[in-house]
Every structure is written in structure tokens, then in C-alpha cells.
Amino acid sequence: MPVRRGRAVVAAAAFVLAAGTLAACGDEPEVTVDVEVTGEAGVVPELTYPQPLEVDEAFAEVVWEGEGPEVTDGEPILLHYYAEDASDGSVVGETFSGVPKAFVMSRDSVGSDIYDALQGTTVGSRVLNVVPAGDQPTTTVAVFDVLPTRASGEAVEPREGLPVVELAADGEPLVTVPEAEPPSDLVVQPLIRGTGAQVTAGQVITVQYTGLTWSDGEVFDSSWAPDELPWPFPIGVGSVVAAWDQGLVEQTVGSQVLLVVPPGLGYGGDDSELVGETQVFVVDILAASGGPTS
Structure with a gap:
């Protein structure tokens, strides 16, 4: 699957946002800035501040605190972000009109200013981060929404005879396949039912x-392997795995879905070593972007 391609896109996004360095906190005096953030989760925030806004030190503040787990050093973090040039309010970069971006929670991946702003925050939080001019030409005002990196919702009891899925502490599925003949038809079994919107054909899902x-x-x-991250896939429009189009459309964001995929609907072409294999997928749907519901 194409999960190992396109890492330069993620790195480029990090580079754009990571210019500038957050001053060490220590015993230095508290820094405040005159920035108002409004708007609901999942939509572009509205920023109000005097322009041009100039600050001498970086500033970070939690706009609201999420109810999810705390972000962890060295682990994936999934973000929606919106950033403006504080001199005139022009947009520097944003993901709300596209798909969220996955990074590793580290200074090397996201940059020191973003790392310090997000350290100790929880999934579901919205964070304001103001970075002074330095390596970048002007002050930047940015907002980050911290999204889940694993399924969350109501557990569903699976039918008998299917692979057994247990979850590691970080949410990685550990799958045990039964010693039996595989089913001949596609099996779609939700294991966790999320509370988000239904996925529609034509969207891009991050999984x-x-x-x-x-x-x-x-x-x-x-995507749980070392050095891998959550990844976006178009859905319902000819996925690299045909069974994903059939099994994931109309599932809800936040869900975890077990797919047992007969030959012909799985990953791999005619010359693939997987040809003729029944494949098993466990998919956590983290976000759905674009499509007719946007």
C-alpha cells in the first residue's frame, strides 16, 4: 500500500510552520498577547488581533482542553492547523480545507515552537501559538487542533469465527487469525463505533x-510500524483496496473496522505475492475530509 510514499509532503508542511524558535520558559516573566480565537472544533478558527501584531517572545495558550489522552513524545500526532501572517492577517498555511497532517511529536518533526506549544496537551485540544519574527520575516499567529490517532467510541461485539483483535497500549491492533477456512465473501465488522460523521464516497479518510x-x-x-504515520486515502472512488470502498463508506469517523477480504478485492496486482490471499485489515478512521458534505 502507498503508506511509504510522500513523506516529503509532511516534512514540507512541518518546515513551513516551524520557522522561529520558542524562548525557554524557565523563570522568565509571563508573556501575553492580544489575540482572540473563536470558532468551533473542525472548522477554520477566526482570529482577531491588532495588525500588525509584533511580539518579542513566543506565546502559547490552550483555547480549550480536549478530553482525550495526552500527546506522547516520539509518537504520532495528527493536527489541523491554521496560520496567519500577523502583519496583515494573510493566510500562511492551513489544513481545514484539505486533510489533517500527521507528524511525530518531536522537535525535529514539528519544530521547537510547535513542540513546546503542544507538549502536555491532550487530544481534542485547540492551541494558540504566536511566534515572533526570526528565521521567518514576520510574526505568525497559528491555531492547532489536536486530533485522535486511534479509534474511540462504543465497543461492538464481533460475530464468531472472525480474527480476534486485541489492542496494545497505544491502540495498535494485534490480530490472531483463526485456524479455519476463510470466508468466501467480504466481511465488514465494526469493532468500535465512533461518534463522528458518516464517511461518504469522494472523501479522503485519514486512517x-x-x-x-x-x-x-x-x-x-x-501504519503502526516504526517510522510510519496515519495516512490519507481517497475512498469510494477506486481505492487501492477495492474492499475499502465497499466496507468503509458509511462507517463513522472514530470507528475501528475489521475487514476480511477475499482474493480479488484486496491489495496487490496480478504479479503480487499477495495474489490469491485472503487479507485481513483493521482500520481506524480518524478523520474524513472533503467530498459532497463539505
Whole structure:
């Protein structure tokens, strides 16, 4: 699957936002800025401040605190962001009109200013970050929404005879395939039912996933692997895995879905080592962007 392509896109986004360095906190006096942030979660925030806004030190403030787990150093973090040039309010960059971006929670990945602004925050939080001119030409005002990196919702009891899925502490699915003949038809089994909007054909879904073969239980691809991140996929319009189009459309954001995929609907072409294999996927739907509902 194409999870190992396109990392330069993520790195470029981090570079654009990471210019400037956050001053060390220590015992230095508290810094305040005159910036008002309004708007609901999931939509572009509205920023109100005197222009041009000039600050001498970086400033970060939690606009609201999320109810999810605390972000963890070295682990993936999924963000929607919106940033303006504080001299005139022009947009520097944003993801709300597209798909959220995944990074590693580290200074090297997101930059020191963003890392310090987000350290200690929780999933679901919205964070304001103002960075003074430095390596960048002007002050930047940015807002970050911290999105989930694993499914969350109501657990669903799966039917008998399917692979058993247990979750590691970080949410990674550990899958045990039964010693039995695989089903001949596509099986779609929600394991966690999220409370978000339904996925519609034509959207891009951001997911965590694991794919393995029924015959031996070996993982052939996973976004949970080291150095991998949640990844966006177009859905309902000819996915790289046909079964995803059939099984994930109309599922809800936040859900975890088990797919048992017969040959012909899975990943891999005619010359793939996976040809003829029944494949098992566990997919966490983290976000859905674009499409007819935008």
C-alpha cells in the first residue's frame, strides 16, 4: 500500500510552520498577547488581533482542553492547523480545507515552537501559538487542533469465527487469525463505533491500519510500524483496496473496522505475492475530509 510514499509532503508542511524558535520558559516573566480565537472544533478558527501584531517572545495558550489522552513524545500526532501572517492577517498555511497532517511529536518533526506549544496537551485540544519574527520575516499567529490517532467510541461485539483483535497500549491492533477456512465473501465488522460523521464516497479518510494475510497471520503493511504515520486515502472512488470502498463508506469517523477480504478485492496486482490471499485489515478512521458534505 502507498503508506511509504510522500513523506516529503509532511516534512514540507512541518518546515513551513516551524520557522522561529520558542524562548525557554524557565523563570522568565509571563508573556501575553492580544489575540482572540473563536470558532468551533473542525472548522477554520477566526482570529482577531491588532495588525500588525509584533511580539518579542513566543506565546502559547490552550483555547480549550480536549478530553482525550495526552500527546506522547516520539509518537504520532495528527493536527489541523491554521496560520496567519500577523502583519496583515494573510493566510500562511492551513489544513481545514484539505486533510489533517500527521507528524511525530518531536522537535525535529514539528519544530521547537510547535513542540513546546503542544507538549502536555491532550487530544481534542485547540492551541494558540504566536511566534515572533526570526528565521521567518514576520510574526505568525497559528491555531492547532489536536486530533485522535486511534479509534474511540462504543465497543461492538464481533460475530464468531472472525480474527480476534486485541489492542496494545497505544491502540495498535494485534490480530490472531483463526485456524479455519476463510470466508468466501467480504466481511465488514465494526469493532468500535465512533461518534463522528458518516464517511461518504469522494472523501479522503485519514486512517491507521494494519493489513495481514489469513493464511499465516503475517503483517504485510501497517501504519503502526516504526517510522510510519496515519495516512490519507481517497475512498469510494477506486481505492487501492477495492474492499475499502465497499466496507468503509458509511462507517463513522472514530470507528475501528475489521475487514476480511477475499482474493480479488484486496491489495496487490496480478504479479503480487499477495495474489490469491485472503487479507485481513483493521482500520481506524480518524478523520474524513472533503467530498459532497463539505
